[in-house]
Amino acid sequence: MESTVRTFAIPNELCRRAGIAATWHSINNLGIFPSQSVNPSIPDRPSPYGPSEASVFNVRQDILLFEPILRKLVNESNGIFLNLQILTSGNVANLKQELLKVSHQYRSVIRACLENLQDEVARVDEHTSENMKNYITIFYSIECIWHLCEILFIENIPGSIVLPHLLEWVRFHFPKYERQATIYLNSDIDNIELDPDYWKTVIGCLLQGRVEVVRALLTLHSSANSPVFKLFDQTLKSMPIYNVYSGTSVTEFNLRWKHWLVDTQSKIDAKSFVSESHLNLMMKLAVGEELAWNQVQAQCEAWYELLASWLFFTEPTVKTFELGQFARRCIGRMGVRDHLRHLDQILLAALEADIFQVIKEIQHMSENGWFVSHLTDLLFHAGVLDTLDGTNEDLVAGRLRESFLIDYGVLMSSHHSLWQLGLSYLDHCPSDGLHVIQLLLQKLPLGTEVRVQKIVREALKRDLHPVAQSVCKVQGINCLRRGKMGNALSWALKSQDGYFTSYLADRFLRKYTTEGKLLCPDLLENLGSAMLSCDRLTFLSKYFEFHKVYALKDFKEAANIIISLMSSKLTPKYFWITLLTDALPLLESDEIVFSSNDTFMLLHCLEEKSKLPELQDKISLIRIAAARNLARALTTEAQAA
Amino acid sequence: MSHSVNTTFISDKTSKIRWKTDPFNDSNVFITGSWDDENNNLKLWEFQENKDDTDTYPFILKSCAFQGDVTELQFVDLDSFVVSSSYGSVYLMRITSNEKELIDIEACINWNKIHNFSENEVAPCTSLSCYKNDIVTCGEDGRINLLTSQHQNIVYSNNNADSCCINCVTFLKFNEVLTGNNRGLLKIWDFRQNQSSLCNSFILGQDQIAVTCVAVHPSQQHILVTGDEEGSITVWDLRKNTFPVNLLTVHTESISEIMFHPDHPDHLFSCSTAGEIWHWLSSSPATNTHTKLLNLQETDHNPWYISDNVKNKLEVFNLMPKLHFPINSLDLSRDRVLCGCDNEAIYLISNVNIN
Amino acid sequence: MFEAEEINAEHKDLIHDVAYDFYGQRMATCSSDQYVKVWDQNHEGRWILTSSWKAHSGSVWKVTWAHPEFGQVLATCSFDRTAAVWEEIVGETPGPGERGSRHWVRRTNLVDSRTSVTDVKFGPKTQGLQLATCSIDGIIRIYEAPDVMNLSQWTLQHEVQCKLSCSCLSWNPSLSKSLPQMLAVGSDDSNPANGGKVFIFEYSENIRRWTKIETINTITDAVHDISFSPNLGRSFHLLAVATKDVRIISLTPIHDQASIQSGLTKLSVQTAAQFEDHASTVWRVCWNITGTILASSGDDGCVRMFKMNYINTWKPIAVLKGDGSNLSNENQKSMASSTGAPVSQTARYYKLGTISSSREVPWH
Known part of the structure; x- marks a missing residue:
């Protein structure tokens, strides 16, 4: 029995007259809007329907299971499902007995749900209680069918004497x-x-x-x-x-x-x-x-x-x-x-041991796949579905089970809160599960850092490093847009995106050249091994260190850092002026901090960069200071020898 | 270890779970805060004995909507608690009951949007800590705010306390606060005369691992434990500058909450995003048996200062089989542990071996 | 089965395109009023107009979002023969003539086309930031931003001649970095004598050029929309085509001597499904996130959804159609408020009623 395709109404006059178009978004939503085909070679004129109010309709599946009272069923049955997968992944003695226990657990969860629903009916208003009563009927039938399937397909009945x-x-x-x-x-x-x-x-x-x-x-x-x-x-x-x-x-x-x-x-x-x-x-x-x-x-x-x-x-x-x-x-x-x-048809199909038909009919029972995916999974592990496989190549049973689990997992993931639960189903779909997880994880909207960390963790747990890095990068970009440079750099490092990290380090340096302030000193001080992730960051980190030792009046060390920066070839073009200007007070200090070699190096750099326009004012100043220092240094070194 | 576990599915992912303070330390009432849903809420529950069952199940006394995720919740006295939100606001709320015995939760003070990235964008408040009437909050904006439960005004705000997201904050003394950030940087702040100054800062390790939670020893405030995103618990002695005294790597994933038992500080509890909840029991190396209380004179023999070669004096118990989803929060009352998890269930573990 | 919430789009006429950002939290709409509007969801989940500006001097046909790794970026194409890239700047108030609290600036104007630009799409992010446009003059242009942190610089990398007028294009998202990039282009030329109307192009690293590797000759009617299905690790690619009916074409790479020698992929083309349910011209096709459901729009005024089952056959599953019926009768509040937890907003979603009463067998 095929269920016929239903037509749903978008209650809007413009949509009715002109027609509608759709765009998918998020995990399971459609945006519907009034639209018509256009001829792109002629200029568009106001349509015969205008002016009229156009609305976009955000359409999604109406999922029974997301009601709070039924969500308990979703969570509890998920626990049973996951335990079942663990159970069947190893070698189990008495598999049938264990599966029977699992089946009992599922049914007990359904019955608990029915009890909750019945309690609620008494408590709520008439309109809601109508819905509740519908749910009760649905779940009652589910339990009835499940129980029969348990007897016919899972239970190990001695001699097949099934009557008791x-x-x-x-x-x-x-x-x-x-x-x-x-x-x-x-x-x-x-x-x-x-x-x-x-x-x-x-x-x-x-x-x-x-x-x-x-x-x-x-x-x-x-x-x-x-x-x-x-x-x-x-x-x-x-x-x-x-x-x-x-x-x-x-x-x-x-x-x-x-x-x-x-x-x-x-x-x-x-x-x-x-x-x-x-x-x-x-x-x-x-x-x-x-x-x-x-x-x-x-x-x-x-x-x-x-x-x-x-x-x-x-x-x-x-x-x-x-x-x-x-x-x-x-x-x-x-x-x-x-x-x-x-219901009768399903029970009859079960009694006739036509499992395929049973599954097919159960699919049409409700639109959320809870029943069909959990039952099919159980029957699959009981080995009952193997009869579906014609030749071994088809592996129809496995694919059938997987298609239900994927649909269910994706559906659950479309709920704001149940995405972790949805992913857990996909974990047990050997052929396509990981790919779907990859697609889904990336689509989860980011939010608080706690949530982002959890999403990244889920990706890393499954070795989906590109996904984790992408999420970190997007979070980094978000922080950048908010002006939180420290957060942005922190996420950029996590994403291991050298280009992005370099860009941020560059921003830090440029900010210093325009405002004279090094941002996020606490972050820069504690970069640790991360400072090696890209040249620009290494430079920034070292330059920060320069400031630190300078403030502590350890001028010798400061001078060493400046020289190493200059010779490192890591200096951005626009930063030379700053670096050379920083060297000035050191050159002129009472204590000699630049050795003669150092000073030669400095002069060499100065000459190399002499063409830089911004350097022109200062260049003579620095030359003179360097020359003086050179003289002093040479003298001191000669005396020491 | 004959403790029992009681499971209740509540259709909310719980970010924080807290026992309501009880004058006789025998609370049957607790609060859960939810997160990550379209509409989040705070729920007040009570365990009621069911005469037919030996099990106790909680019933909802009151539920109220909450804007944003609940990020931290702490009771300040018998009926009032402070709760923070991912929409940057912090609230002081009180549980009341009227003549008809109807319970209500009312907001006494609203500190709206005290954490924000800019005028137009709020930032999540990630944690808070209370000391008598003082409250300190921290957020993703790297800001710390000092509030008081006496009035609406912010006492003091440092909007540049940290360049990164601050994950946790705790009072060390009445005027000292510790923060931990996303890159494992811990800072100690001194608040005097409504100013804050940085006393000290030290880093968790070499690898920029985020500090996720922190707990102060109930009787010896210089002893601190931190949990991090890799699952390690680090014990610090704040008198000994910067170097941790102990490092325990047990959890496989990020530690979400860590807590000393308020009455029995030899006992430490931690839970992680890998779905584990552990009970740490330390024994004094001197006597080789479990000691109940710390001898305050022998602070150097504090059981938490266990060096590597006597690590086996530390016992760890797994309080319940590992869950498939993160455990976000735990709270303790006598020999009972409550925990809230992402599988939308809460667990009551009773008869925990506290002695 | 479905519920919907209505957002007043404030366009006073039909909407040409609606595009959602990667997470489905922002929406961009464009219309013949030459304006682009951007909407955001606030904390209560309501959609608020945050920007509206006159983007072109002709009707805006399509709007599309770039991957969030590149920031908040949109591209539009128009009858005015240009395509443009827009970026949202934070913290500035909108200019004169603009509404909303955020500010979008034009980063670049792509004026190379001499005719109406019919489609614009960003390339897969693994290849950096690329943009492809196609026009009525049959030319496909591929642009690239060499520095992804600076969106004002775009270079025209390739111009590909397609003999016929192009109406739509689609990048293949399925390919990993190691495989050559692939584009599908559709032509709305209606003369069957001009041959197949869907072309597959591939970028060859060796010759650094885009080459046509396949023409789908089984589709000779005008093609209005085309879309590659998302990657599910399959060994074949699925392409949805909107033409006189809905077609799903499977393209399977063949590895043989010829293809190894030429360095270009050879494809085996098969029609996986064909649906005439619209009984009229189909002008739009769109895949869901997992590539298991295809939504199509046609001149019958309906949106039709088709789903693939476990044995890889396709079946129609639902139809949506505009119906001017009175809203208040159809309204049903969602159940969330019944369990005692007061909801912070009134339920905005209402159940959609069904139009035709089909012969369903009641099961309870």
């Missing part, structure tokens, strides 16, 4: 008879059979194979001690019920059961129960008489309720793979073949 599990499933989902029975049993009413629901309850319990309860209810009847009641009780008590742990083999059981059938049939034929019509009916049900069954099937709310009941009395040792045909028969009996709801 099937009965348990039905009892869980149609509890009204048991509830009513409990009320009766706890009450103290005489002539309880006069209660209009009494016999219905008794028969209902019988249909669910609750033999003990039926017997207990019958003891409440005023005629409980009459011979016919006693006979009935005895007969019912002696009905063999298959128990895999009793040690009886299937053949043995069938033998005994057939005996009992023959026995009971003869009692019925002998009209032993005729005096009590209800007992007679129930006995006939127990032997599988068609007419009797036709009579009571209306008491079953659904065909699968009927299925379990009917099998209990007619095919107690039915095997899992035989269920499909019986299911169809029950559907036929109840005349609902043409009125199958979506």
Whole structure:
């Protein structure tokens, strides 16, 4: 069954008349705007629709799971999912048993969710409670389907004798008879059979194979001690019920059961129960008489309720793979073949072991893929999907699982807060997961530094270094735009982008030449090994050091730094004037700080740069100072020798 | 170690979780602050005993919307707390209950946008610390603000305290504050006469690793521990200039919060973005058994000064199995630890071995 | 299935293009009023107009954002035969005639074309900052900013002749730095006799030129829009084409003797999907972030979405259409406010109703 493609309305007159266009943005959003095709070779004129108000519509999927009450389900099931992946990645003894536990966990989370929803319904206003009730119906069905799939595909049923599990499933989902029975049993009413629901309850319990309860209810009847009641009780008590742990083999059981059938049939034929019509009916049900069954099937709310009941009395040792045909028969009996709801179709497909169909149908159940991705993943690990693989080359099962997980992971990542959760699903998609993570991580909007650090961490954890570097660079650019040079440099270093770092270091130097101030001294002082990341930064760092030692009056060291800077070839063109001007007071200081070699070097640089226009005023000054220093230095050195 | 773990999914990523202060040190009420959502909130919770279950589950007493991410939260007295936001604002709030026993959280003082990059752009306030009536805040703008819970005005603001983003701040003494930044630079500031001056600065290591959190020893304020983005915990003695006394590398990722137990300072707790929560227990090297309290005279035998060759005197317990997502915050009350995580759940760990 | 919020675009007529920045937090719109408007989301999530300026002296056809690594940069192309690059400057108040709190300056005006410039797109960031334009005169121009920190300098690196009038172009984002760059160009020439209307060009490092490596001859109707799908590490490339119908073409590089000798990639071309759902001319195609959903717009006034499933087949999944129906009946507040946590803003999103009641089988 294909779901037909739905058309959604953009409530806007201009959009209706002119048509619309779309642009994707963020992870899962569409921008829709009124637009038409244009002919770019003619000048555009106002359209026949103008002037009118144009609006852009920000469209996104309406995700049920993002409601706070359902978000708990999302988070909890994510934990179960991740633990499951860890479990199956190693060698596990008793894999099936472990998977069964996981399945129980998922179902318990769904049930917890249902309870929460039911609590909420009582508390909220009418409109919201309508929505809640819808969700309850949806999740109720999900649990029902999941439970059945667990029984049919995951549970390790000895001998494939599935009926006891099937009965348990039905009892869980149609509890009204048991509830009513409990009320009766706890009450103290005489002539309880006069209660209009009494016999219905008794028969209902019988249909669910609750033999003990039926017997207990019958003891409440005023005629409980009459011979016919006693006979009935005895007969019912002696009905063999298959128990895999009793040690009886299937053949043995069938033998005994057939005996009992023959026995009971003869009692019925002998009209032993005729005096009590209800007992007679129930006995006939127990032997599988068609007419009797036709009579009571209306008491079953659904065909699968009927299925379990009917099998209990007619095919107690039915095997899992035989269920499909019986299911169809029950559907036929109840005349609902043409009125199958979506839920019915899924359950039928499951009973017919058509897993592919089950998955296909579940996909159409809701638009958020929570159910289909988690269940498919579980079934995949249980090895149940392997039948889908035609030849080994196709690996359809793996691709199917992965496509659901990717869709779900991307969907979750589109939520402001759940991106980490979304990524965790993608981690377990071996073919495309990493690529999608790469695309997604980059698209996550940056924000506080805490968030950016977390995003970078996620990239590094997965060895996505280019992504991490790109994010650091963008954050650096953002800091630059805010005028936070220190932050910007810090991020530039993290991004390992030499060009960017160099540009920033350059900005620092230029700022110094125009304003005479070195920015971010605390940062420059503690660059550490980072200062080697690019030439400009090394220069900046050394120049800062120069200022530092100068301020501490260690002029000899200051002079050393200046000389090393000059000879290093790292000096930017525009900075020579500053450097040479800085040398001036040192040349003229009382203490000789420049050796003769140093001074020669300085003079050499000066000559090289003599053409620089900004140097012209100062050049003679520096030459003279250098010459004087040279003289002094040579003299001192000669004396020392 | 028979502690028990109680999980509650709350549909919020918790950035800060704090026990409400209780006069008998037996609080059942706590606050969570959320982050990274379209609409964030502060929620006040109470643990209520469920007669049917042995488990206790928390119930929401009050929830209120919050502008921006909650970046830090600290109680200043029984009912009031200070909370900071990623939109640059800090609030003093009070928990009240009226005649009908309805709980409310009201804002007493709003310090709006005290952290900002420019007139038009706010900057996240990353952390705050309280000492009696004084509050100091720090932010991504490299600014520190000194506030007081007595009035609205900012007492003092240094907008150039750091060239980089300041990640954490704490009071050392009534007039001394320590900040740690993104490049591992720790600075100590002296606030006197409403001025601030830099007393000291020292760096975490050679590799410019960010300091992410800091905690001061409850009884000996010269002992400091810092956590960093690589997962190491460093112990400092502020009397010994600049060199750390101990370095413990245990967490695999950035440490989000670190805390001494207020009543039993031999116990240290830390949590990380790798989803780990650890309980550090130090024993005195002299007696080789667990000691309860520090002997203040023997400060040199402070168990946290454990040199390399007696490192095995330090015991570390993993309080619960590693989570798949970051644990952002923890808080302590007697033998119970609360933690808040990015998997949108909070955990109560009870019967922690404090003795 | 869908919910929407409405933003009043303040253009008084149809909008030619809407482009979102890399993170989807800023929006640029352009229209025949020759203005470009830039919108930002504030802290409450509301879209506010932060800039509006007259960008060209003719209709602005397209607007596009550069990667945020280059700062806040836009490019526009217009009927006035020029393309322009704009950068946002912080901290300055807007000039006369401009509205908003931020200021965009024109960094460069690319005036090389002699005819209306029909498309402009930034290249993948791994290759530095490049820009490609195409015009009605059939010339594709590739510009580059040699210094990415200084956007006033752009050089025209290449001019590529395409015999027919060009309407659209698309860079292939899929390629890593080591593989040659690839461009797809579409022509809106409507004469089938002039051959295929989609051309694939490749840049060869050896000869330092762009060369045409493929013409897709199965598409002979006018092409209005073209778009490469995002890279998912596949061995083939997917190209969406808006022509008389929606086409998805797969291009698979073939490694054989010929291609090794020539140094140019050889492609095997196949039609992966073809959709006639619009039953009219399709004039716009756009991929989602993972390249799994394609959105197309056509003369039937609809936007149609197609999705790829796990066995690589494509199917339509939804349709959006303008409907002038009354808004107040359709309004449904989102559920977020029901759990007791008061929301800081009123829910702005409302559910979209469906138009045609399709034959759906109810499942509950």
